[in-house]
Amino acid sequence: MKLFYASASPFARKVVVAAREAGVIDRIEIISTTVSPVARNEDLIAANPTGKIPTMVLEDGRVVFDSRVICEYIDGLSDNIKLFPTHPDTRLAALTLQALGDAMMDAAVLARYEGFMRPEEFQWNEWVEGQKNKLESSLDYLESRAMDVLEGPITIGHIAVACALAYIEFRGVLDNWRASHDELAKWYTSFSQRDSMKATEPS
Ligand SMILES: N[C@@H](CCC(=O)N[C@@H](CS)C(=O)NCC(=O)O)C(=O)O
Structure with missing residues (x-):
């Protein structure tokens, strides 16, 4: 493949x-x-x-x-683990978490494209702020409503959220999101130590 x-x-x-x-x-x-x-x-x-x-x-x-x-x-x-659980409840939680991680990636990529790709005279600051607001409310949601899922066994949702957080930091899309999201930051620090994450750090 x-x-x-x-x-x-x-x-x-x-x-x-x-x-x-x-x-x-x-x-x-x-x-x-x-x-x-x-x-x-x-x-x-x-x-x-x-x-x-x-x-x-x-x-x-x-x-x-x-x-x-x-x-x-x-x-x-895979004969290993199942990243897409089969039980309806855990599957729904994993897919929803994945949708949130993907939406965060979309917002972060759009904010990055606006500043990096669009000619300066056409750049729209409110657009960038709108994308950042989506990221802030997603971080708040993860911190207050999704830690129980994140602390459970790994699913595709965990991977999506971790890759979104990594991209936000890699491109400097937000200033220090970790300061106001303690639990999420702790979870992310630990998840980043997995071999799969260490082997795929962006360059
Ligand atoms: N929904 C798509 C999003 C993929 C996406 O936006 N990829 C970006 C790179 S991060 C891309 O290819 N951008 C090129 C373009 O928009 O033409 C997915 O989940 O794969």
């Missing part, structure tokens, strides 16, 4: 962390890929018309995207 990937992409990192946790990383060939909403990557678009990473091409030529679908496919290959 081939994976269109960039180490700085939190969505692509989520897939590789999941593959490591699931014990199937050796079956994946990583294709280092540059993407931009304003500069088309034709090799990638030939596989995925949205031109986004992560995108996976299976041995039989089928193409799988986006990160949620790839992670669920990977989980199905």
Whole structure:
């Protein structure tokens, strides 16, 4: 299997962390890929018309995207753990946590694109503030309402939230979120020590 990937992409990192946790990383060939909403990557678009990473091409030529679908496919290959629980209640909690982590990645990536990619004269500060507000309320939600799930066994939701937090820090999207989110910060510090996280630090 081939994976269109960039180490700085939190969505692509989520897939590789999941593959490591699931014990199937050796079956994946990583294709280092540059993407931009304003500069088309034709090799990638030939596989995925949205031109986004992560995108996976299976041995039989089928193409799988986006990160949620790839992670669920990977989980199905694993004899190890199940990152997508089967019990309806734990599954619902894991999928909702994943949706929150993904939404945080979306907000952080959009805030980053606005400052980094858009020409200065077109930059819209309220837009960036709007994305940061989404991140702040998501952090508050995690701290006050999701710690019981985060402290339970690892699921795809844990990986999504950890990759979102890592991206926020890597790109400096927020100033010191850890100071006002003690429990979440403790959980993240410990989760970051997993081999799968250490092996995928963005460069
Ligand atoms: N919902 C998608 C989001 C993927 C995404 O936004 N990837 C970014 C990189 S972090 C990308 O490819 N951006 C290029 C573009 O927007 O054209 C997923 O879960 O895989």
